[in-house]
Amino acid sequence: MNPIDPQLPPGDPLVMLGLLASAILFAVGIVGFLSRRNMITMFLCTELMFQGAGLAMISYGRQHMDLSGQVFVIFILTVAAAEAALALGLVVLLYRRKETLSAEAWKELAES
């Protein structure tokens, strides 16, 4: 432990709450991604996982009393916004091809 590091004592309730919320968000995202076939839903689930990861960064930033975590999250949010526009555009194009949003429809892209 770096003595200069102005760290909060372990078990700070706000940090624990944030970490719990981020774990839940990530888990919900993964379960949703694995269990649904609708491409838009799957995309929303990936966004959930994103936010989970972001919340974890903010929480650890708080633990270390450091603003880098929040800076990173804001940076990630902007990138995610651009990526979301791109991904939704792809989903629209895929839908036009097959008239369905199911990911199953694109199985033929597999190796075998």
Next chain:
Amino acid sequence: MIAAPAMLSSVLALAQGPLDAQAAPELRWAGLALLLPLVSGLLCLLCGWAKVRSKLPAALTIAALGGAFATILRLQGVVGETPVVINLFDWISWTWGDGSRFHGFTANVDLYVDRLTVFWMLFVTGLGTLIALYASEYMESDVGKGYTRFFGAVSIFLFAMGCLVMGGNLVMLYLGWEGVGLASYLLIGYYFTKPEAVAAAKKAFIVNRIGDLGLALALFLTWQCYGTVEYAALWKAIEAAPASSEWTAQAIPWLLMLGAFGKSAQLPLYVWLPDAMEGPTPVSALIHAATMVTAGVYLIARMFPLFVVNPDALAAVAWVGGLTALLAATIGMAQYDMKRIWAYSTISQLGYMFLGLGVGTTFGASYHVFTHAFFKALLFLTAGAVMHGFAGQLDIRKLSGLLKVPGFRLVSLLAVLGCFWLAAFPFTAAFFSKDEILVSAFTAKDERVHVLGWIGLVVAALTAYYTFRVGFRVFFGPVKYEPGDEHHGYDDHDHAHGGHDAHASHGGHAQHGQHAQHGHHGHHGEFHPHGPRWAIRVPLMLIAVGAILAGWPSYRTMLDHDAPNWVKTQVAQSSAYQGAPAGDHATHGGQDAASHDAAHADHADHAHADHEHLVLGMDAHTAVGRLGSLACIAGILVSLYLHLINRGAADALRRALMGSIATRWIVVGAERKWMVDEFYDWVIRLPLRLVANILSAIDELLLDAGIVNGLGALPAAVGRIFRPLYGGVVQGYAVTMAGGVALVAAWVIWIWLRGAN
């Protein structure tokens, strides 16, 4: 073209050491004999590139060959008894160690000009010019691409033949040797859309390769034994150390012989020559009768000093020559295709030449080459004129009485003249040259070859028979003919149609009637043979004059016993008389023969020989003269009866021979060429094919299927194992990923927990 001589002489002036002071300035121009055909060959290439559709290539070739002939004629006047080496430019010159005799290899582009060279080049270029003129009409239906290709190849042939004959070392000779082989291949395969022609071209090339192997090995061994491959130095080396008994020196003649047998179509390598008749007729006349096939004779005559060390090799040459003459003559008796008969007669006559070489008379052999070149070219060219006029018909059963067909009188007369010459009728040129060979065979020192004299006489009778079998059948008797099937074929017959109007006027209809009786041809009503025009007639007449004049040296000797025989002078003052020949020159002692006056040498020589050798109680010359005449006339008379007076008798005779088991093999054997081709097929081609098939199977099954494809299949097989992981469902991939991350996380936690304890 105008710049060429100037260029050449400047090249000569720059590149050469000065000629001997007494050498004539004409010698500087000797290189023209090589340069002109080469230039015309290149110009023909340009013509082909520029798509020339006129007779320009023929004109270029005729001009170049004529120029080469003129050059040689000039040389003939100035070449003296001593050979001259003319250095055109330096080529190979390596030395190592101290650079002494066995520590260097020199092969420059030199010309070795002595009287034998000039003698050989005289008829090569002379006949080349005339036959090119003949071909300019013969090939005219191919004007355009084919015409250019033809004359380009003829030019290249003459260039290569010049290298072969005039080259100053064995490397030049070898280059020329391969060059004429290439030209021969190109011209035999001229009608390359015809499978037989392609096969014949390949056969000629491959069979010649076997002989060329011998020549190449002989070249290597010559350097190994004597330390040089240049003629001038070689003769000196042999003079210094003559009969070497080392196996290498003994092997050289055998290997050279193999090369000569391949190129000159002798047993066992003669099989390519009859098939070579697939080429256009002028090619058969020039390359496969008059010039290229005599290269083997030239080789042995030129390298005679190397043969003298090995009497067994000379005896072998004699035997191969004699047996080839006999075998080819028997086959020639039973063939029906005019060109093939002449091809077998060529093989047979070449056999005589080798017989002559083997018994030591390089003069007799060269003389026979000389006379044979003219009359055989004449026979081929007349056969070509007939073929040209009768739409490719060459079957002697389907042509008769051409002497009376308008437009063919001259051709027929000349052909019959050629027949007399080939049959060696008394007092024709061939009679004298054959006489020389047979006398030498009877009087050779080597007792083993005397029997070849008798074989030679038998062959003379057979030759007279089969020659006049063609002569009497085709040119005499009732007028009857069937045209061949080449109206639209490979040879030149498009104007067989165009000629109707022209020929209708001079009595084509007269034959037409008889012709129709014959009849099983649909197009009879339309066919009229067309006679040749001037470009065929003029060369024919000039060659006929040449054939007659070829006997002039002997006529002169007959009239005046002291007059030198011109051919003998030419041959005697060259390497062909060096060493101590086994035959009739032995008496006037080897090395200095060249410096003797040939006539005196000739005289003393024969007088001497005649005392020693009696044939049937007469001296050899008288005996051979009489027996030879007798054989010839007997052959002609038999032929006269069977093929003119009573043609039915010939068929009856054949039927009678076929009827009896005891004699049936004679007819079948001779007609099927003694099965030599089949024999080679079974003994050589079949085993080779078998081995090739086995190796091909190994290649396909073991190498291709096993190793190469096996290695290729390996990654695919590995891929097949992992492929189910990529099923195309995105969730599957996600599970894999999440599972992997979970495993890593679990591992990290596990380590952390252990560390905590």
